[in-house]
Amino acid sequence: MTESASLYIARPRIMVLGVQPGTPPFRIMEIDGEVIGEARAITDVLLAAAAFGITVHDLDDPDVVRWVGGDKYTWTPHR
Numbered sequence: 321m322t323e324s325a326s327l328y329i330a331r332p333r334i335m336v337l338g339v340q341p342g343t344p345p346f347r348i349m350e351i352d353g354e355v356i357g358e359a360r361a362i363t364d365v366l367l368a369a370a371a372f373g374i375t376v377h378d379l380d381d382p383d384v385v386r387w388v389g390g391d392k393y394t395w396t397p398h399r
Contacts, residue, residue: 330383333374338389339397362392
């Protein structure tokens with residue numbers, strides 16, 4: 321008898337994409353795979369999560385939030 325192992329990669333509910341140029345710069349946010357708006361600071365991420373019923377205890381937990389193109393402190397475009 322053989323056993324097959326399944327590979328499962330968790331997708332966090334919150335994705336914060338790379339910084340976009342603007343005045344001020346912003347990052348696009350997705351929750352549950354859908355674009356929900358723009359974030360200009362960490363507080364915007366927390367407020368959006370709360371609006372969708374998500375409590376974030378640790379912004380560095382990759383199972384909760386995935387930061388693309390920088391971390392939670394990256395809010396200006398790379399040059």
